[in-house]
Amino acid sequence: xxxxLGLPAGxxxxxxxxxxxxxxxxxxxxxxxEAALERLPHLSVHRDGNALIARTSLGRPERVILAGxxxxxxxxxxxxSRTEQGIVYGCGSSDMKSGVAIQLRLAATVAAPARDVxxxxxxxxxxxxxxxxxxxxxxxxPDQLAGDFAVLMxxxxxxxxxxxxxxLRAEITVTGxxxxxxxSWMGRNAxxxxxxxxxxxxxxxPRQPDVDGLAYHEGLNAVGVRGGVASxxxxxxxVVTVNYRxxxxxxxxxxxxxxxEVFAGWPVTVTDVASGARPGLRSPAAAAFAAAMGGTPRAKxxxxxxxxxxxxxxxxxxxxPGDPQLAHTPHEHVPLAAVAQCEERMRAWLS
Numbered sequence: 122x123x124x125x126l127g128l129p130a131g132x133x134x135x136x137x138x139x140x141x142x143x144x145x146x147x148x149x150x151x152x153x154x155e156a157a158l159e160r161l162p163h164l165s166v167h168r169d170g171n172a173l174i175a176r177t178s179l180g181r182p183e184r185v186i187l188a189g190x191x192x193x194x195x196x197x198x199x200x201x202s203r204t205e206q207g208i209v210y211g212c213g214s215s216d217m218k219s220g221v222a223i224q225l226r227l228a229a230t231v232a233a234p235a236r237d238v239x240x241x242x243x244x245x246x247x248x249x250x251x252x253x254x255x256x257x258x259x260x261x262x263p264d265q266l267a268g269d270f271a272v273l274m275x276x277x278x279x280x281x282x283x284x285x286x287x288x289l290r291a292e293i294t295v296t297g298x299x300x301x302x303x304x305s306w307m308g309r310n311a312x313x314x315x316x317x318x319x320x321x322x323x324x325x326x327p328r329q330p331d332v333d334g335l336a337y338h339e340g341l342n343a344v345g346v347r348g349g350v351a352s353x354x355x356x357x358x359x360v361v362t363v364n365y366r367x368x369x370x371x372x373x374x375x376x377x378x379x380x381x382e383v384f385a386g387w388p389v390t391v392t393d394v395a396s397g398a399r400p401g402l403r404s405p406a407a408a409a410f411a412a413a414m415g416g417t418p419r420a421k422x423x424x425x426x427x428x429x430x431x432x433x434x435x436x437x438x439x440x441x442p443g444d445p446q447l448a449h450t451p452h453e454h455v456p457l458a459a460v461a462q463c464e465e466r467m468r469a470w471l472s
Contacts, residue, residue, distance in 0.1 A: 122149075124157045126229035130222040130464040131209060131457035137191075137218040138202035138211035144192040144248040147171040151191065154242050157225065163232045164240075167265060171244040172254035174265050175228055177237050183406060184237040185471075186266065186435070188255065188426070189221040189274035190246030197451040210454040215443030219455045220274025223442070223464045227471060234471040239268055246426065250395065255426050259433060270406035271430040272467075275421075276443025276455075279463055281411045282421040283335050283400025283438050285428055289365040289376045290344075290393040293318050293384050299350065299357040308355040312348045315359040319343060321383060322363065330368045333400045335420040337368035341383070362392075366423075369397030398428040401436030413470040414440060 122140055124133065142150040151171035158166045164175040171191070193213035202211030221242060228240050243254030250256065259266055295315045300308025327339040341363060348359035367376040373394045381389045401407050402418055411418050421427070421439050430437035442463040447453045
């Protein structure tokens with residue numbers, strides 16, 4: 122299916138939704154995006170697997186990066202798209218094919234921007250980090266991602282969201298002693314002994330720090346409990362999996378130390394951790410972008426790929442037309458008016 126970059130970003134969003142692109146199956150959409158970009162003489166295009174980078178080279182004093190992932194979560198009966206009463210419904214419409222549509226429209230229609238622009242379209246954002254296309258590009262062609270400021274087209278409801286939280290997962294192991302359940306007093310039930318761990322989580326008071334002028338809200342929660350041997354055995358182990366969402370004023374090492382301190386009475390095994398990213402709104406480029414988009418910037422309460430730009434030393438924010446609360450839902454949708462508003466604001470900023 123050929124993409125029509127002459128369409129406004131709203132109808133173009135519908136075209137993108139109609140090309141199914143569940144994580145790992147983005148080739149058809151990547152092919153369509155590549156074909157559309159190759160027709161634009163003011164851009165140079167680089168492809169790596171199902172990720173693409175398109176760049177202007179006008180010698181401007183500032184280079185900005187507009188990045189968006191092209192994959193979606195599994196389809197839930199919501200492809201192809203449908204448009205009703207000014208709203209586009211379909212898988213990825215909010216997260217984040219409407220943002221990708223804006224990228225494509227700007228790439229096609231702003232041939233001589235006031236800033237040099239790098240457009241990044243990448244795969245496998247919705248799955249494990251090791252497969253992430255932006256991570257792969259940052260390792261394979263870091264020079265292609267160089268810039269002064271980056272905008273990740275995540276759904277934010279048209280409000281600039283600065284930085285992102287870090288995330289840590291850990292397993293808290295409670296040990297007991299096995300016994301026959303008919304003689305339970307001869308053992309020690311590890312599942313019962315996990316009560317204090319759950320009590321700590323229930324009573325935990327999360328930090329709400331101010332980071333560079335934005336208010337973050339941390340969280341430490343149980344997300345899984347594993348235990349049990351057989352229906353007639355007193356279990357000798359219970360594992361509580363916790364997820365700590367930490368503000369970007371803490372490093373992964375500090376987050377690990379905090380979780381270990383909270384659960385000092387039990388073995389703690391960290392299974393996964395990813396850094397957050399500070400808002401970066403104090404950089405001149407970021408401040409100019411926030412002013413151009415309007416509204417009051419807020420903190421991103423979640424993890425996004427702005428953290429990858431932060432690791433490269435590039436200030437980055439999240440900004441897109443979709444509603445993040447609709448992401449990954451069967452009724453995912455985005456209003457055409459919201460897409461058009463974001464497109465026009467970003468066009469004015471680039472021009």
